[in-house]
Amino acid sequence: KIIILDFGSQYTQLIARRVRELNVYCEIHPYNKKGVIDDSVVGVILSGSPSSVRDENAPQVDLSNIKGKLPLLGVCYGAQYLAHNFGGEVGRSDAREYGRAMLTKVRGENSLIKDVSECSQVWMSHGDTIVKLPDNYVIIASTEDVPVAAYHIEGEQTWGIQFHPEVYHSTEGTLILKHFLVDICGCRQDWTAASYVETSVRELKEKLGDDKVLLGLSGGVDSSVAAMLLHRAIGGNLVCIFVDMGLLRKDEFESVMESYQGMGLNVIGVRAGDKFLADLRGVTDPERKRKIIGRDFIEVFDAEAIKLKDIKWLAQGTIYPDVIESISSGGPSVTIKSHHNVGGLPEKMNLKIVEPLRLLFKDEVRRIGRELEVPEKILSRHPFPGPGLGIRILGEVTAERVRILQEADKIFIDGLREWDLYNKVWQAGVMLLPVQSVGVMGDERTYESCVALRAVASTDGMTADWVHLPYEFLAKVSNDIINKVRGINRVVYDISSKPPATIEWE
Numbered sequence: 001k002i003i004i005l006d007f008g009s010q011y012t013q014l015i016a017r018r019v020r021e022l023n024v025y026c027e028i029h030p031y032n033k034k035g036v037i038d039d040s041v042v043g044v045i046l047s048g049s050p051s052s053v054r055d056e057n058a059p060q061v062d063l064s065n066i067k068g069k070l071p072l073l074g075v076c077y078g079a080q081y082l083a084h085n086f087g088g089e090v091g092r093s094d095a096r097e098y099g100r101a102m103l104t105k106v107r108g109e110n111s112l113i114k115d116v117s118e119c120s121q122v123w124m125s126h127g128d129t130i131v132k133l134p135d136n137y138v139i140i141a142s143t144e145d146v147p148v149a150a151y152h153i154e155g156e157q158t159w160g161i162q163f164h165p166e167v168y169h170s171t172e173g174t175l176i177l178k179h180f181l182v183d184i185c186g187c188r189q190d191w192t193a194a195s196y197v198e199t200s201v202r203e204l205k206e207k208l209g210d211d212k213v214l215l216g217l218s219g220g221v222d223s224s225v226a227a228m229l230l231h232r233a234i235g236g237n238l239v240c241i242f243v244d245m246g247l248l249r250k251d252e253f254e255s256v257m258e259s260y261q262g263m264g265l266n267v268i269g270v271r272a273g274d275k276f277l278a279d280l281r282g283v284t285d286p287e288r289k290r291k292i293i294g295r296d297f298i299e300v301f302d303a304e305a306i307k308l309k310d311i312k313w314l315a316q317g318t319i320y321p322d323v324i325e326s327i328s329s330g331g332p333s334v335t336i337k338s339h340h341n342v343g344g345l346p347e348k349m350n351l352k353i354v355e356p357l358r359l360l361f362k363d364e365v366r367r368i369g370r371e372l373e374v375p376e377k378i379l380s381r382h383p384f385p386g387p388g389l390g391i392r393i394l395g396e397v398t399a400e401r402v403r404i405l406q407e408a409d410k411i412f413i414d415g416l417r418e419w420d421l422y423n424k425v426w427q428a429g430v431m432l433l434p435v436q437s438v439g440v441m442g443d444e445r446t447y448e449s450c451v452a453l454r455a456v457a458s459t460d461g462m463t464a465d466w467v468h469l470p471y472e473f474l475a476k477v478s479n480d481i482i483n484k485v486r487g488i489n490r491v492v493y494d495i496s497s498k499p500p501a502t503i504e505w506e
């Protein structure tokens with residue numbers, strides 16, 4: 001495997017994704033973590049960093065068992081670190097270098113940049129620059145403003161590059177990474193969905209033996225793929241619980257249960273909508289709603305789980321971004337998403353935790369899902385918040401208001417599918433507003449509710465922009481909702497980006 005030592009760059013995760021896209025397994029670890037270099041490591045990458053190597057508190061890494069012993073690639077800060085700490089000099093660059101630059105080879109071919117075009121576009125993002133290299137370091141590529149854009153240490157398998165090969169705008173960045181991984185580190189590019197499934201199934205079988213495992217399904221991608229992976233490993237010893245909080249999309253419970261049964265999973269479906277509605281009566285504060293829904297979910301899940309006999313493990317759909325101890329994200333996330341967090345159950349039932357997806361990025365989870373034949377309908381679903389429609393009904397949540405929202409939401413989502421827009425949108429939904437307004441239908445005055453449609457483009461939900469849906473489509477959806485859903489006489493479209501707004505309204 002490849003180890004990426006993280007100095008806190010915003011791009012560290014991107015390096016890992018590029019490496020994995022080349023079908024090479026890699027892990028990210030903090031630069032100062034001990035004991036990560038074992039016999040299975042065939043190469044190391046040093047990431048970039050927001051720090052400067054000239055800072056007094058610049059992150060320092062012990063390279064004694066790496067440099068000169070294993071193939072090593074320093075990127076940005078990594079490259080500067082290798083120059084600065086071994087006899088070279090790094091200074092503040094006159095022109096802060098951000099964005100596009102054109103790379104030219106110096107001294108002909110070098111295995112790292114073999115076949116890279118003359119004048120290849122690369123992306124720069126640094127305020128410091130390498131002014132002087134140690135004696136045995138040779139420059140292999142430059143750009144107009146950065147003489148030391150890439151270097152090789154003679155007599156070692158060590159390289160440094162000032163640009164970011166992992167970003168999309170470095171057009172031949174992947175080729176350069178591939179040279180490092182395949183030609184230099186000797187990686188075989190055999191980390192594929194099929195090989196991942198095969199290895200995990202073998203490991204899960206060994207780990208779990210004949211033990212029974214419990215898993216909470218949500219209808220979403222992660223829990224569904226985790227379930228199928230476990231199912232492949234231990235079959236009927238996997239028991240799943242799927243809770244209907246009464247706040248799912250219209251007909252979602254039935255449709256998801258049907259998919260799960262089609263996948264051969266042993267699923268207990270629990271209908272608990274009445275309990276949630278009763279506990280939400282009169283509550284309008286968003287945070288209180290979330291807390292009530294979270295608490296009720298745990299109570300319902302726990303009550304079902306306790307009835308089961310001989311369960312030894314609790315499976316969770318945790319994925320890699322939740323567990324990476326990256327410097328930039330401030331360490332591993334402490335609270336697992338409310339969704340996966342099933343209260344005090346592990347202690348109460350004395351359960352051990354198994355997390356079959358904890359090494360995967362989201363897009364990898366989808367690929368594994370395809371390999372496991374999880375229906376495309378489930379894999380391509382938009383994200384849906386754990387508290388469900390409860391946080392899309394502003395004001396009080398009542399049975400009638402849930403019905404109104406479910407119907408409007410169905411028209412919008414079905415419409416997106418019919419117009420072939422569903423997969424062009426990252427997430428979409430309808431918000432029921434606590435506003436009534438005057439309308440006229442036939443000759444009658446109406447005084448009814450208003451809904452807001454929301455459709456956003458995003459890659460991870462952290463930032464998002466509203467989608468420019470076609471006017472014809474919006475006109476059709478608005479017309480259908482007002483004509484077909486009793487209780488709504490006005491539809492608006494949300495044109496706010498995140499930040500400063502959020503995707504959900506509560």
Ligand code: XMP
Nearest residue numbers: 339383384385386387427461498502503504
């Ligand atoms: P916001 O509204 O914060 O949402 O922009 C970002 C993404 O997270 C989803 N979301 C949640 N998911 N439990 C979840 O599992 C929650 O409590 C929750 N709140 C928001 C939201 O749908 C969007 O995809």
